[in-house]
Amino acid sequence: MPTARELAQEAFEFGKTLDLKGIGYGRDTQDPDKWYDNPTAYYKFLAGFAAKSGVRDILEIGTWYGGSTRCLARGQSAADATAPTKIVTIDQEQRDTSVFREYPTITAIEGNSLDPRTMRAALGLFDYRPVDLLYVDAFIAYAASIAFIGIYSTLFRPSFMILDDIKYNESMTEMWSDLCRVYGERALDLDEVDPAIRPKCGFGLIDLRGWYDSPGRAG
Numbered sequence: 001m002p003t004a005r006e007l008a009q010e011a012f013e014f015g016k017t018l019d020l021k022g023i024g025y026g027r028d029t030q031d032p033d034k035w036y037d038n039p040t041a042y043y044k045f046l047a048g049f050a051a052k053s054g055v056r057d058i059l060e061i062g063t064w065y066g067g068s069t070r071c072l073a074r075g076q077s078a079a080d081a082t083a084p085t086k087i088v089t090i091d092q093e094q095r096d097t098s099v100f101r102e103y104p105t106i107t108a109i110e111g112n113s114l115d116p117r118t119m120r121a122a123l124g125l126f127d128y129r130p131v132d133l134l135y136v137d138a139f140i141a142y143a144a145s146i147a148f149i150g151i152y153s154t155l156f157r158p159s160f161m162i163l164d165d166i167k168y169n170e171s172m173t174e175m176w177s178d179l180c181r182v183y184g185e186r187a188l189d190l191d192e193v194d195p196a197i198r199p200k201c202g203f204g205l206i207d208l209r210g211w212y213d214s215p216g217r218a219g
């Protein structure tokens with residue numbers, strides 16, 4: 001089994017070879033007049049990770065214009081696997097879900113992630129199974145992010161978590177520093193793999209393989 005670091009390295013290299021043309025971030029978060037049509041480096045990483053890690057069930061918190069969601073789906077379809085895949089993406093505000101028309105494995109939930117109705121909708125879509133990857137990219141502050149992580153890792157027992165913006169501001173830096181103390185070597189700052197993956201904002205990978213290894217109750 002490759003280490004998280006090896007996997008991340010391989011993921012980024014492979015992601016750079018994938019054709020993700022036309023998948024962009026959409027509207028700039030700060031400047032409404034700016035629009036991005038093509039993939040950033042972290043989209044390539046996400047696609048490569050989806051391809052190389054073998055993750056089948058993915059839960060994303062923070063859809064925005066669905067750029068990251070589509071890259072994850074593209075990565076999965078580039079993998080050799082034949083097993084079915086599923087991506088559920090949550091956002092309190094759905095912007096343009098027509099972008100998912102050609103992606104039958106993606107389901108978008110409109111709802112506040114902190115609302116139990118949203119949590120239960122996602123649980124139902126995965127039939128209460130664990131997910132392979134939880135990707136959190138919704139709100140750049142300790143309290144909100146740790147709430148998303150806490151709630152969704154409890155309910156979905158992911159094998160991996162990817163967290164965006166771990167260096168975006170002091171609050172996020174503090175959160176990442178605390179997660180590193182909690183998860184130890186399982187927490188990997190992806191700048192250590194390649195600072196080109198998510199310059200300035202920072203991307204964190206937490207390897208939870210084996211962490212939740214106890215059988216769920218049947219039925």
Ligand SMILES: C[S@@+](CC[C@H](N)C(=O)[O-])C[C@H]1O[C@@H](n2cnc3c(N)ncnc32)[C@H](O)[C@@H]1O
Nearest residue numbers: 062063064067068091092111112113137138139
């Ligand atoms: C940075 S954007 C996501 C970007 C997207 N993952 C990408 O890389 O293309 C953050 C999104 O999180 C959503 N969001 C923030 N707080 C939320 C909450 N409590 N519940 C659901 N969505 C939330 C916002 O509406 C916004 O669309």
